[in-house]
Amino acid sequence: MAGSGPHLAVFAPVGGAGRVDAVVRRLSDAIALGLLADGEQLPSEAELAGRLGVSTVTLREALMALRQQGLVETRRGRGGGSFVRTPREPPELGARLAAFTVDELRDLGDHYAAIAGAAARLAARRALPGDLAPLWRSLDDMARAARSSRRAVEPAQRADSTAALRRLDGRFHVEIAAASQSARLTQEEIRLQADIGPLLWLPYDGPEGHDEVTAQHRAIAEAIRRGDPGQARDLAEQHVLDALERLIELRLANA
Incomplete structure (x- = not known):
């Protein structure tokens, strides 16, 4: 293990x-x-x-x-x-989103932004080079999954690629929390990713969205590698809050 x-x-x-x-x-x-x-x-x-x-x-x-x-x-x-046994991506993300009110989404997003920001800040302070290697592997895996998504022709292939990207996004954020050396923060990050992670990245489906998220991820990872706690925290918080605002727009558009 x-x-x-x-x-x-x-x-x-x-x-x-x-x-x-x-x-x-x-x-x-x-x-x-x-x-x-x-x-x-x-x-x-x-x-x-x-x-x-x-x-x-x-x-x-x-x-x-x-x-x-x-x-x-x-x-x-x-x-x-x-x-x-890894499950296939559940098809009911739209239904899950509709079950949340805008106030519930905002409250959950605020909480998640605070956790993500704290984890990134502590990772920038505490992480050793070996702790950061998983972040870069995940970023490389995301790039490969994004290329696979662009090449996909069949709807099932695109769905599989999108599901893989969402899992990798969640893994990236959990790895930041793990680099913070806080087991409690890591466990809370896992819980929140499972609760809202697949929904939070729903507005970024598609090549342009993938590119935008990848750029934000790399900026967070670079700030952690530089040992800049304030920048890492701010970037992580803004990353979540930007996704939250887009998710709320999507929720209202489908109301």
Whole structure:
């Protein structure tokens, strides 16, 4: 199992009440965001329960729920275990957007901007060069996915490319939070990305939108690499707030 910052946050103790639901939410969010890759084998039940700070009974209940959702596959026999199954992009993003009021979107966006800004500020202060390597890999992966989206001819191919870009966008922001060296910020970033991430980048579908988001991502990453906390925070906050305003415009246009 990789020891990257996002992975460490995914497998940190869940704490609190309702632990079955908490484990299901933690792992399902990580799978949806691509932090746990399709086909990746989860740790053994005993190890995973210990890392999440829950009993094996609780963990088994959570894995059962994830299997029912099609997010985990259990294989028996030699080389068996629990393996991640990445879901296809859900087609109901428009319906999800319509379920939010404008005030709810603005409130959620304000909260997310504060988290993203704090994570970028701390990353600029604390991150070592090795902590930043995942950011640049994600940016390269985004560029390849964007080129694939431009070349796509069939609607299914375009949908797959768009879904990949959204997952990569979420992964990029989680990696910034991981570079901040704060497990709590990283876990909150994962939760928020799962809640609003796919919606937040909905207005940027299409080549021009991809290019704009990529430029903003690179500017944030460069500010973190330069060790400029104020600039990194401001760019990250503005990145989220710009997307939020476009999302609200899209919500009103489809009301």
